[in-house]
């Protein structure tokens with residue numbers, strides 16, 4: 001364990017008080033040690049929970065309870081039913097880095113009056129190769145992609161980066177963990193969204209009632225994430241973020257009514 005003072009860790013630990021919630025992990029101070037458990041297990045007796053070593057937490061964070069890989073560690077699907085004890089501040093840092101990589105450093109950076117966020121345009125202007133087309137999305141399209149990808153059902157990081165016309169996330173909606181720049185999943189969805197925009201369009205007329213049914217069907221599919229496509233595979237039409245993106249687009253459609261009258 002490193003004995004080098006880590007200012008970010010010091011300031012973070014000072015925030016903990018008796019307990020602190022970091023995304024889905026509840027940190028409780030117990031003298032010089034810290035107990036970590038899933039917030040869903042807040043009121044469960046310790047004996048009911050599986051005891052994990054700090055070293056086991058990386059493995060825990062890799063998969064959901066049903067065994068699906070978690071490409072984004074900030075997704076709100078961390079397994080519950082466990083507890084782990086960190087023997088001191090340095091071990092707490094190791095534990096949190098296994099559950100939420102980089103969270104303490106990013107949290108500390110975000111305490112500055114001007115957090116070092118990299119906005120969408122600045123980030124995508126640096127992209128080359130297959131991701132270069134992400135610069136072609138309009139601000140409104142980028143906002144839809146961002147709302148879909150960073151929705152609180154998919155990611156608990158509080159997005160501080162923005163694009164014109166889109167506000168950053170409020171901490172209360174998400175968690176203390178900031179997001180300082182678009183992640184790989186966001187970039188993949190933006191690339192796919194631009195490819196979809198470039199496809200030849202077909203005319204499809206829907207009544208408000210049919211649109212409502214389509215939106216309800218999307219919401220039903222989104223409520224059962226385990227039964228639909230893999231999180232990171234945006235090439236699959238049933239990818240949850242693509243379903244959310246279509247919902248965003250349908251909700252934003254201007255309604256142009258044409259009424260069929262009786263002869």
Ligand code: SF4
Pocket residue numbers: 074149150154155156157158159179180181182183184185186
């Ligand atoms: S870009 Fe969005 S989905 Fe990716 S980590 Fe940041 S907030 Fe989460």
